[in-house]
Amino acid sequence: MSEQVILLAAVVVLAAGTYALRACGPVLRERVRLPQRAEEAMTLAAVLLLAALVGTAALTEAGGFAGWARPAGVLVGGVLAWRKAPFVVVVLAAAGTAALLRLAGVP
Amino acid sequence: MRSVRRTLRTLQGDLARDIALVLLADGIVGVSFGAITVSAGLPVWLPMLLSVLAFAGASQFLFVGIIAAGGNPVAAVLAGLLVNARHVPFGFAVGDVLGRGWRRWAGIHLMIDETVAFALAQREAERRRAAYWACGVGLFVCWNLGVVLGAVAGTVVSDTAALGLDAAFPAVLLALVLPSLRDKTTGAAALVGVAVALVATPVLPAGLPVLLALLALPIAFVLRGRLDEPAHVREEASCPSR
Incomplete structure (x- = not known):
């Protein structure tokens, strides 16, 4: 086979794998009627993941420190x-701060 | 068509403007993804096909990075899937905004960090749905247009760091989850989750550290159980004065 x-x-x-991972939640959710507490847990799980992201x-960056400008x-x-x-x-200030710091030589 | 009009009406004002800004920022990142991939000597079709079919920025960068460094394609696929594993819990959280029939199968493909964060940040069901779809469809178009532009035009925006766009992505998510984090138990659990993810980042492959943040989930429930009663009492006590 060629490269x-x-x-x-x-x-x-x-x-295909990514689509399957995305489909898990919506498809399984429909099959089982979830109690209120489980619904809450799922929203909370998404919030925790987003916070960790x-x-x-x-x-x-790539497993190491990203430098000071970005944080x-x-x-x-x-x-x-x-x-x-x-x-x-919020978003423009975050990007602007990082860009200006880099312009000033901060990595 | 009626649902499209309803979505547009729900979106008027701040929400539309906020989403538009994210589309612009991600479009520029898309340009850089296309340019970086092609300038690494990989075929022009690769970034375009990845962006249409996988449509998951972080895993795309990782996949291309591994391939460009001469890595094994199997390793690149596994690394990409690991990074995308967070979509499983995401799907449980936003599954209700996708609707039914073909719309649901299309909506599944549009599930990414930004659409999930925008949907969760809305209180009413109608606005959740509108935010999810507008952000999802908009990002799909802008991301792919950006990638085509970058792949064809080459190194127009090779360095998004100079624009500070690498700081924009976490800031977007932070602004969207912050209202949830103001809740004390959620905030405390999130801090623990972030700490776990950060400690794990140097030693575990990409994608896994973020998933480990879910270990903090029981903490939120334990804290909530403990805080629940006083909160009820407080609410009841303050009711007559309202």
């Missing part, structure tokens, strides 16, 4: 969000 065919097969398997995406930007965005600043302000 391109193997690569194509890999893409298709990744895509925030933490790891803000601080790490500093996310921190500025987080403080603004905590003080109930508009979403657009």
